Amino acid sequence: MPPKSQLWLLATLVVAGIVSAFSGRIDPYFLDVTMGVGIAVTLAASLNLINGFTGQFSLGHAGFMAVGAYSSAVITTNFGPKLLPLVGGQVWILFPLSLVVGGLLAALAGLAVGAPSLRLKGDYLAIVTLGFGEIIKVIFQNVDAVGGARGLVGIPNYTNLFWTFGVAAVTVYVVWALLNSTYGRGFLAVADDEVAAEAMGLNPTRYKITAFVVGSFFAGVAGGLYAHLKGYLNPGGFDFNKSIEIVVMVILGGMGRHVGVILAAILLTAVQEPLRQLGDWRMILYSLLLIVLMITRPQGLFVWPLWKKKQA
Amino acid sequence: MTELLQQLINGLSLGAIYALIALGYTMVYGVLRFINFAHSDVFMIGSYVGFYLAPKLGAGSVPGGLAVLFAAMAACALLGVIIEKLAYRPLRNRSTLTVLITAIGVSLLLQNGGQKLFGPNPRAFPKLFPETQLHFGELTVSSNQLIVLAVSVFLLVMLWWIVHRTRIGTAMRALSFNATAASLVGINNDAVISFTFALGSALAGAGGILYAMNYPSIDPLMGTLPGLKAFVAAVLGGIGNLPGAALGGLLIGLVETFISGTRASTFRDAIAFAILILILLFRPAGLLGKMRVEKV
Amino acid sequence: MSVLLQLDNVTIRFGGLTAVSEVSATVNEHELVGLIGPNGAGKTTVFNMVTGVYQPTSGGIAFAGKPTASLKPFELTERGIARTFQNIRLFPSLTVFDNVRVAFHLHLEHDALHSLSRGPKFHREEIALRERTRELLSIFNLERVQNEPAKSLPYGDQRRLEIIRALATQPKLLLLDEPAAGMNPAEKIELMKLIQFIQEKFRLAILLVEHDMKVVMGICQRIHVLEYGRKIAEGTPAEIRANPAVIAAYLGQEHA
Numbered sequence: 118m119p120p121k122s123q124l125w126l127l128a129t130l131v132v133a134g135i136v137s138a139f140s141g142r143i144d145p146y147f148l149d150v151t152m153g154v155g156i157a158v159t160l161a162a163s164l165n166l167i168n169g170f171t172g173q174f175s176l177g178h179a180g181f182m183a184v185g186a187y188s189s190a191v192i193t194t195n196f197g198p199k200l201l202p203l204v205g206g207q208v209w210i211l212f213p214l215s216l217v218v219g220g221l222l223a224a225l226a227g228l229a230v231g232a233p234s235l236r237l238k239g240d241y242l243a244i245v246t247l248g249f250g251e252i253i254k255v256i257f258q259n260v261d262a263v264g265g266a267r268g269l270v271g272i273p274n275y276t277n278l279f280w281t282f283g284v285a286a287v288t289v290y291v292v293w294a295l296l297n298s299t300y301g302r303g304f305l306a307v308a309d310d311e312v313a314a315e316a317m318g319l320n321p322t323r324y325k326i327t328a329f330v331v332g333s334f335f336a337g338v339a340g341g342l343y344a345h346l347k348g349y350l351n352p353g354g355f356d357f358n359k360s361i362e363i364v365v366m367v368i369l370g371g372m373g374r375h376v377g378v379i380l381a382a383i384l385l386t387a388v389q390e391p392l393r394q395l396g397d398w399r400m401i402l403y404s405l406l407l408i409v410l411m412i413t414r415p416q417g418l419f420v421w422p423l424w425k426k427k428q429a
Numbered sequence: 430m431t432e433l434l435q436q437l438i439n440g441l442s443l444g445a446i447y448a449l450i451a452l453g454y455t456m457v458y459g460v461l462r463f464i465n466f467a468h469s470d471v472f473m474i475g476s477y478v479g480f481y482l483a484p485k486l487g488a489g490s491v492p493g494g495l496a497v498l499f500a501a502m503a504a505c506a507l508l509g510v511i512i513e514k515l516a517y518r519p520l521r522n523r524s525t526l527t528v529l530i531t532a533i534g535v536s537l538l539l540q541n542g543g544q545k546l547f548g549p550n551p552r553a554f555p556k557l558f559p560e561t562q563l564h565f566g567e568l569t570v571s572s573n574q575l576i577v578l579a580v581s582v583f584l585l586v587m588l589w590w591i592v593h594r595t596r597i598g599t600a601m602r603a604l605s606f607n608a609t610a611a612s613l614v615g616i617n618n619d620a621v622i623s624f625t626f627a628l629g630s631a632l633a634g635a636g637g638i639l640y641a642m643n644y645p646s647i648d649p650l651m652g653t654l655p656g657l658k659a660f661v662a663a664v665l666g667g668i669g670n671l672p673g674a675a676l677g678g679l680l681i682g683l684v685e686t687f688i689s690g691t692r693a694s695t696f697r698d699a700i701a702f703a704i705l706i707l708i709l710l711f712r713p714a715g716l717l718g719k720m721r722v723e724k725v
Numbered sequence: 726m727s728v729l730l731q732l733d734n735v736t737i738r739f740g741g742l743t744a745v746s747e748v749s750a751t752v753n754e755h756e757l758v759g760l761i762g763p764n765g766a767g768k769t770t771v772f773n774m775v776t777g778v779y780q781p782t783s784g785g786i787a788f789a790g791k792p793t794a795s796l797k798p799f800e801l802t803e804r805g806i807a808r809t810f811q812n813i814r815l816f817p818s819l820t821v822f823d824n825v826r827v828a829f830h831l832h833l834e835h836d837a838l839h840s841l842s843r844g845p846k847f848h849r850e851e852i853a854l855r856e857r858t859r860e861l862l863s864i865f866n867l868e869r870v871q872n873e874p875a876k877s878l879p880y881g882d883q884r885r886l887e888i889i890r891a892l893a894t895q896p897k898l899l900l901l902d903e904p905a906a907g908m909n910p911a912e913k914i915e916l917m918k919l920i921q922f923i924q925e926k927f928r929l930a931i932l933l934v935e936h937d938m939k940v941v942m943g944i945c946q947r948i949h950v951l952e953y954g955r956k957i958a959e960g961t962p963a964e965i966r967a968n969p970a971v972i973a974a975y976l977g978q979e980h981a
Contacts, residue, residue, distance in 0.1 A: 120843045174526055233710050239525050240464050244664070245709055248702030251657075255699040291841060298840040298847070299854050302819065302827040309816035316776060316810075318802035318831040318894050327837060357653075361533055368530055400541035407534035412519045415527045 122294060129286040137279035148278070152346055154386045155281030156339050159288045161366040161382035162375075163335035166292045168364065169373035171328035172308025174243040177230065178336050179359035180250030181223040183352065185337025187263055189219030190272045190344040197273065212275040216284070216341040223337020224330045226253070231329030235322055250360055257352040268351035269344075276346040284342060288335045293375055295331070304328060308373070369410060371417025380419055431567040436686050442574040442643065444682020445581035449636035450659030451666070451674040452588065453629030459605035459669040460625050461517070463525055466532035469656020470539035471508055471630045475501045475637025476554065476647040477547050483555040494557035498580065501638050502631040509630025510623050518619070543649030551646040557638070577639045584635055585675055588628070592671065597624055605669060654698060658685070661705040667718020676716065728790075729754045729898055729930050730775065730806075735784035737774060744770045746954045747784065752898065757924050757931045759941040761965075762951035763974060768934040769811055771951070772900050775932075776808050777801045789897065803831055807896035809887045811903045811934075817876035821867055821886060824875050826858045828893035858893070864926075865889050865919075881912055885919070892923065898930045899923070905937045913937060917944050938975075942966065950974070 119127075140148055164178045192200065192215040204210040234245045258266045295301050306314040307324045314321055344350050366385050370378030392399045410418070450472055457465040478501040486500065487493035516535050520528050563570045592598040600621045603611040612618050640655060641647050662681045666673025681701055688700050708715065730752040737745045745767040752758045760768050773779045775786060777798040786793045793801060816824050833854070839847040862868040865885055870878060875886060884904055891899055901920070905913045921944055924931050935941045941948060942962040950958040950965060952974045958965060965971055 120848070123843065174529075234706070237709055237713060240529055241664075241709060241713065243526075243529065244464065244660070245706055247657075248661075248705050252699045252702050255696060259695050294841050294843060295837060298835070299826050299830060299833055299851060300836055301840050302823050303830055305819055305823070306816045306827045309818055310814050312778075312798075313810065313814035313816065314827075315798040316802060316808050316814075317828045317890065318799045319827070320797075320799045358537075361537075364530070368526070397541070397545045400537060401545060404534045404537035404541060408516055408531055408538065411527055411531040411534060412516070415520075415523060 122290065122297075126286055126290045130283050133279045133282035133286065137277050137282075140278050149346075150387065150390055152276060152278060152281040152342075154383050155278070155285045156342050156346070157363075157366065157382040157386040158285040158379050159281075159335055159339040159342070160363045161370065161378050162285070162288045162292050163332045163339070164363050165367050165370070165373065165375075165378045166295070166304075167328050167332040168367050169370075169378065170292075170296055170308060171304045171325055173235070173325060173328065174239060175246040175329070175332070176243045176357070176360050176364060177246035177248075177250030177253075178332075178363045179355040179357070180230075180246075180253035181227055181333040181336040182340035182343065182359070183253055183257060183350075183355035184226045184333075184340065185216075185219035185223040186340030186344040186350055186355070187219075187257060187269065188222045188337070189215035189341030190269055190350055191263060192218060193275065193345065194269070194272050208273075208275055212280070212345065216280075216338045219341040220334040220337040223340065224334035226337075227329045227333025228326065231326050231333075235325045235329070247357060247360070250355070250357060254352050254355055257355075264350070266352065268349055270349045272344050272348050272350065274345060274348050276342050281342055281346075284335075284338055288338075289375065289379065291331065291335070305373075365407060369414075369418045371419060374417065374419070377417050377419040381417070384418075434568055436690055437683070438568070438570055438574060440683035440686035441679060442577040442682075443686055444679035445577055446636050446640050446643075446678075447655065447659045447662045447682050448675040448678025449581055449584060449632045449639070450655060451662040451678045452585075452671060453633045454660050454663040455666070455668055455671060455674040456601070456625050456629045458663070460601065460608070460622055461528075463528045464532065464660065465517075465629075466529065467512055467516075467535035467539060468629065468633055469652035469659070470536050470543070471505050471512075471652075472633040472637045472640070472656060473543060473647070473649060473652035474508055474539065475505045475634030476641040476651065477543065477637075477649075478504045478634065479557070479638045479641060480547075480552060480554060480647060483557060488555055488557045489559065491558060494576075497557055498635060498638050501634040503634075505634030505637070506627040506631040509626040509633075513623060513626040518622075540649055540652075547649055549649060551648040554641040554645045554647050557642055573642050577643065580635065580639060584632060588632070588671070591628065597621065601625055658701040661701045664705055664715055665708050667715025670715065670717045673715055673717035727754055728752075729756075729788065730932070731787045732771070732775075733785045733787070735771070735774060735781045735786060737770060737779060738782045744954050745774070745781075745951075748951065748954075748956045749784075750949045750956065750959070752930050752932050754897070754930055755924070755928055757920070757933065757944060757946050759945035759948040760932060760934045760951065761936075761938070761941050761948060764936075765953075766951040767954040768951055769902060770954075772808065772902055772932075772934060775801075775900060776806055802894055802896075805895075805897035806900065807891035807894045807898070808900040809884075809891055809902055809904060811906065813883050813887055815875040815883060815887055815890070818874055820872050821875055821878065822858060822862065822871040824886060824890050825861055825893050826854060828890045829854050829857065831894055861889055861893060880907060884908075884916075888919070888923070892927060896929060898932065901931060901933045901935075903934055903936055905935055905940045913940055916940070920944055 160178060160182065164175065167173050167175050193211060197211065201211055230246060230249045234242060237245060257263060263269050296304055303314065303319045303324050306319060307321045311321045366382045367378055370381030392402065395402065450468065453468050454465060479497050482500050483497050486496040488497050512535055516531050517528060520531060558572065558576055561572045563572065592601060600611065600616045603616055604618060604621050608618060658681055659678060662677035663674045665680060666677030684704065685697060685700060688694065688697050728751045732748055732750045734747045734749055735745060736743065736747055748771065760771065762768055770779065774781050777793065777796050788804060788806060819827065833850065835847050835850055859868055862871055867882065867886060867889065875883065878886060888904065905916055908916060917940055920931065933941065933945060945962060948960065948962060948965045949956060950971050957970045957974060958968045960968065
């Protein structure tokens with residue numbers, strides 16, 4: 118019998134599949150928001166591995182998301198007509214393949230960024246990842262094959278509830294399983310004290326790169342889902358503000374907490390919708406909230422002493 | 430050759446502005462060890478102060494222009510002190526990341542508040558000083574460029590004088606050297622930090638005016654890119670190091686100007702980051718900075 | 726008895742400062758050796774070179790007969806050198822249990838992929854490791870606080886936990902950097918017993934940097950003395966106590 122955690126994952130996938138099958142009866146607007154929530158959970162959980170558990174500070178998650186989004190969109194949009202017949206015209210084969218390829222390319226980008234910059238700490242690392250994120254954006258703006266600054270349009274709308282929540286569940290499982298083992302405690306040890314971790318025989322660089330690569334992979338997959346949800350991509354959408362949005366989810370969720378970060382991702386995405394009615398005031402309120410929360414609850418929104426003990 | 434000199438002058442006048450902004454980043458980093466993300470938006474506010482006050486202070490003449498410049502610096506200094514008091518002071522001794530996120534929050538607040546207050550569309554910046562074009566052979570220098578250079582040099586000298594020749598400047602240096610020791614010898618850390626913010630923000634305000642004079646339209650998001658580049662300049666020079674920030678600013682301005690003249694011009698905005706990454710990878714302490722070694 | 730750790734004319738300079746100069750010393754297998762000297766004599770620097778934190782400017786270090794040059798700290802730990810730190814460096818937010826468990830990591834066969842698949846092999850190994858962690862904690866009477874975060878322990882327990890964590894890497898050589906610092910006389914006596922007990926029970930060599938002469942003289946079989954980065958004496962506690970150079974070095978500082 119598989120372990121309990123894997124049964125949970127399986128159950129979530131089955132439920133996502135069933136609900137998805139009936140998604141025709143769900144209000145399209147609500148459906149759209151719900152899928153956005155699923156993507157946000159994937160992004161937040163994957164960044165949580167890097168920033169929360171391994172104690173790094175990446176401000177470039179949107180850049181990796183962009184790599185995944187563009188790669189998978191190019192596969193389905195530009196090469197879809199040629200590739201589809203090869204898989205018997207089955208979208209449910211082509212689409213996840215394109216997501217995985219997007220994820221792998223994002224992971225590759227994560228490796229390229231991570232490997233040289235991991236010597237840096239704290240705000241320096243933050244700035245380098247921010248820089249990489251912006252460079253990725255500028256590159257996409259300058260490549261005409263993917264629409265340049267105008268963006269990429271006509272991406273098929275393959276994303277549905279099953280894929281968004283399936284991917285979110287897999288991401289959460291992977292991050293959880295990776296950490297809940299003797300091997301995985303090394304991530305936390307590296308975050309706590311790198312020098313001591315090294316003295317205990319842990320290779321900090323390997324842990325950090327693993328976190329970066331795995332985190333970037335899922336950011337890339339989330340990007341692919343996003344591309345096939347919206348139907349178009351605009352390089353400006355993957356700027357620094359998008360990265361900040363994800364970072365805020367991780368911080369308000371309580372850096373390095375599984376449940377808190379998922380809740381924060383759901384809350385922050387869902388709350389955007391009613392706030393839209395506020396128009397210009399929305400972002401003003403958002404930034405004020407951010408400042409006040411950082412001052413009053415830097416440990417996150419959902420962290421109480423009781424929880425802390427349970428998860429430690 | 431003329432082409433080269435022309436680019437050099439353009440690059441220097443752009444670089445001087447980056448230098449002014451970079452100094453603010455570096456001073457705050459020196460005393461508080463964090464990146465003040467909102468600094469670039471204080472720079473934007475400086476431009477808008479100029480925009481609104483120009484007609485009232487008689488811009489278009491030299492005294493009028495200087496009055497606008499001075500008013501923008503004063504307003505930004507005040508804004509810097511307020512931001513520090515309300516947002517950063519409650520976070521003393523918290524983790525860098527908490528402060529960094531708060532700073533990002535302040536930055537977003539200024540940008541979005543600016544869009545609400547000033548309107549999101551670009552505005553044409555008024556003429557502050559009488560403008561002429563000076564010709565030296567085939568070389569063309571606008572009077573605005575000369576003003577940028579003159580004002581920047583004057584402000585840099587003033588800053589040097591404040592930091593090295595006044596009591597409060599000495600206190601600033603003491604604080605950035607060792608905050609605990611500084612408070613032990615009776616330095617009022619909070620007052621020095623306020624002063625540092627005032628000084629850095631005033632320079633950003635001046636930068637905002639000078640920038641707007643040469644790039645005639647302003648908008649509430651205008652701070653982001655020059656701000657990031659100025660930050661790169663600060664890291665390039667060695668963050669926390671004042672001459673380093675000035676040097677870094679000039680270098681970034683020059684590199685950017687020379688790149689703009691080539692075919693790679695659309696990648697101009699990525700260049701600053703590429704430089705930053707190279708610097709951090711090969712000489713993380715920056716050109717003039719000293720490396721801190723963690724004690725085991 | 727064979728030589729386990731050998732320092733051969735080791736010198737390290739930081740800029741213009743020579744912190745350690747031409748020090749040669751050995752630690753034999755299953756031997757308890759002290760490294761003493763006044764403040765700033767270079768004791769911790771020697772530790773940092775042995776554990777790969779610093780590379781010597783010249784001279785060589787060999788462990789178990791093999792040179793250690795250019796090995797990283799974690800590679801040296803793999804080879805059997807474990808250490809504690811002068812100013813305790815636990816994993817503060819991890820539990821006491823996880824502090825020790827993570828140090829068993831070196832002897833794991835599973836890795837990231839096994840953590841994901843969570844197959845039977847993974848479970849067997851995890852259960853065995855948990856058992857060993859508990860065993861080790863119970864030897865030192867810390868199992869009662871195993872679920873507390875390490876940072877919440879009292880100072881003395883933190884010191885002991887750091888030693889236990891080092892033992893979990895199953896070293897051949899254990900380096901203890903001023904383990905008695907900040908302890909009162911009664912605690913120091915406890916600590917001396919603990920160190921001797923560890924050496925017997927785990928059959929390992931210990932190199933002890935210590936300030937407190939009573940502790941060093943009381944338990945070490947052999948002592949190296951450093952002053953201003955140079956080695957000025959070596960011998961048994963009795964020899965060291967009678968050595969005029971050592972007395973001169975120490976009388977200026979403190980009456981030990």
